[in-house]
Amino acid sequence: MTPALTRADDAGAGASGPAAGPGAEPAVPAPGRRAAVDAGAREGILMRQARRESAARTYARSLPIVPVRARGMTVEGADGTRYLDCLSGAGTLALGHNHPVVLEAIRGVLDAEAPLHVLDLATPVKDRFVEALFDTLPPEFARDARIQFCGPAGTDGVEAALKLVRTATGRRGVLAFTGAYHGMTAGALAVSGDTAIREAIGPGADEVTRLPYPHAYRCPFGAGGAEGARLAARYTETLLDDPSGGVAAPAAMILEVVQGEGGVVPAPDGWMREMRRITDERGIPLVVDEVQTGLGRTGAFWAVEHSGVVPDVMVISKAVGGSLPLAVVVYRGDLDRWWPGAHAGTFRGNQLAMAAGTATIGFIRENRLDEHAARLGARLTAGLRELMAAHDEIGDVRGRGLMIGVEIVDPHAAVGRDGVLPPAPELAAAVRAEALDRGLIVELGGRHGTVVRLLPPLTMTESQADAVLQRLADAVPAAIARVRSTA
Numbered sequence: 001m002t003p004a005l006t007r008a009d010d011a012g013a014g015a016s017g018p019a020a021g022p023g024a025e026p027a028v029p030a031p032g033r034r035a036a037v038d039a040g041a042r043e044g045i046l047m048r049q050a051r052r053e054s055a056a057r058t059y060a061r062s063l064p065i066v067p068v069r070a071r072g073m074t075v076e077g078a079d080g081t082r083y084l085d086c087l088s089g090a091g092t093l094a095l096g097h098n099h100p101v102v103l104e105a106i107r108g109v110l111d112a113e114a115p116l117h118v119l120d121l122a123t124p125v126k127d128r129f130v131e132a133l134f135d136t137l138p139p140e141f142a143r144d145a146r147i148q149f150c151g152p153a154g155t156d157g158v159e160a161a162l163k164l165v166r167t168a169t170g171r172r173g174v175l176a177f178t179g180a181y182h183g184m185t186a187g188a189l190a191v192s193g194d195t196a197i198r199e200a201i202g203p204g205a206d207e208v209t210r211l212p213y214p215h216a217y218r219c220p221f222g223a224g225g226a227e228g229a230r231l232a233a234r235y236t237e238t239l240l241d242d243p244s245g246g247v248a249a250p251a252a253m254i255l256e257v258v259q260g261e262g263g264v265v266p267a268p269d270g271w272m273r274e275m276r277r278i279t280d281e282r283g284i285p286l287v288v289d290e291v292q293t294g295l296g297r298t299g300a301f302w303a304v305e306h307s308g309v310v311p312d313v314m315v316i317s318k319a320v321g322g323s324l325p326l327a328v329v330v331y332r333g334d335l336d337r338w339w340p341g342a343h344a345g346t347f348r349g350n351q352l353a354m355a356a357g358t359a360t361i362g363f364i365r366e367n368r369l370d371e372h373a374a375r376l377g378a379r380l381t382a383g384l385r386e387l388m389a390a391h392d393e394i395g396d397v398r399g400r401g402l403m404i405g406v407e408i409v410d411p412h413a414a415v416g417r418d419g420v421l422p423p424a425p426e427l428a429a430a431v432r433a434e435a436l437d438r439g440l441i442v443e444l445g446g447r448h449g450t451v452v453r454l455l456p457p458l459t460m461t462e463s464q465a466d467a468v469l470q471r472l473a474d475a476v477p478a479a480i481a482r483v484r485s486t487a
Helices: 041-052 100-111 124-136 154-169 186-190 195-199 225-241 269-281 351-366 369-390 425-437 462-486
Strands: 067-071 074-077 082-085 145-149 174-177 208-211 252-255 286-289 313-316 328-332 394-400 403-408 443-445 451-454
Touching: 082 462, 100 351, 124 145, 124 328, 124 351, 154 186, 154 252, 154 286, 154 313, 154 328, 208 225, 225 269, 252 269, 269 286, 351 369, 369 394, 369 403, 369 462, 403 425, 425 443, 425 451, 425 462
Parallel strands: 174 208, 174 252, 252 286, 286 313
Antiparallel strands: 067 074, 074 082, 145 328, 313 328, 394 403, 403 451, 443 451
8 A cells, every 4th residue: 555645755845934834745746656556446436436426527527536645735646646736625725635733623523522513502612613713804893793604515605695685684686796606506606607507597696786897807898907997896886876777776795806716816906995885885785705715815814805895794615614514604793683593504513624624724824824825826926927928828827825827818819809819728628637647736717717727725835836837837838739739
């Protein structure tokens, strides 16, 4: 049997900065193979998955690997191949895989023989989690905030938030944005932007008013930059104030500070402040979806901190469970007009996730991993922009902290009406495949699936960041050559 991943297994430079703390990987794994865990196991497992799992599976199609062990940023497949993981469970693994403080927290609950399933009963584990979480919130928000534990996924948190604001305001409509992604259940889909998925679930989206999200690269107004953001805010305010605009007083506005699945599109801070002003002046609760952006991902503990905006409702999931399923909604006390049982979920009392989440929150704060994410994100972004200068096929590099997107375009096509080159989905898929061949796990997002997304753990080291850059620098020209050869 292959030994567990250790420091000696990895070849490369040592770690630096906060990521050198407990559980960090100080070295970079080579992209090659070690002895297989079980010869032929990978192919057999993949074949059985394809035969038995539903057609709705996603990551398994584009990343044909079978992970058998992992530590930090390193994942090892059943065939012995090792990868640097820039997907991190779609942003769930803030501390990477199997971080020691997370494992210790989980073992602590198990060794104490604490109850693992308690519905919404109070426990010491839950109490510590709530205290730790509230200590991270903007003080003016935390003072009178309430928390609702939801089902185990962020989409249920969004459902709870929508029910909350509709109950509190007595209104039905919701303001949402182009490019948004808020989950896969009916209410969450209704406020998301993907029409193909929304149409499959039938009625519900008619209560949502779609607003333009500012996009500096693919601006809906063809202006881009600060002017595009100004026009987006002006359109929103004009529509809401137009007596013939067709928009009834809404129950809420819901938005992401950085659109993740939408292509890693950061909202300008000024635009965020305008959305807060517009909603404040009209008595519209502002719901911020921090499912993917929370816990240091964007270079601040919460993405709203960049703009100084204090929302009325925050939806939190992914990293807050320390790699285990957990979702919560935190909101202003005066919105708490629910009756007992108005929102519930059998697994809302996940004790292991709360313990892991408390440990994760503490480790991020103690080691200032949000600041580390800002610094390392700037290093990655600068390197990717150098790569963009060398390849016309990279149209844009954007993001915030360790939430970065690389948009792949077709340099041989005509510029579109938005003033930029059209997307190149085939080439983007080839970049993902070539990266995987070089031991780097990345995924795609954005319109047409042409944005290569990087969501590495916040414990990523400088040497690992440099390795990611090098593997992408090798993957991009290889992908270009592959696509050209089949044209």
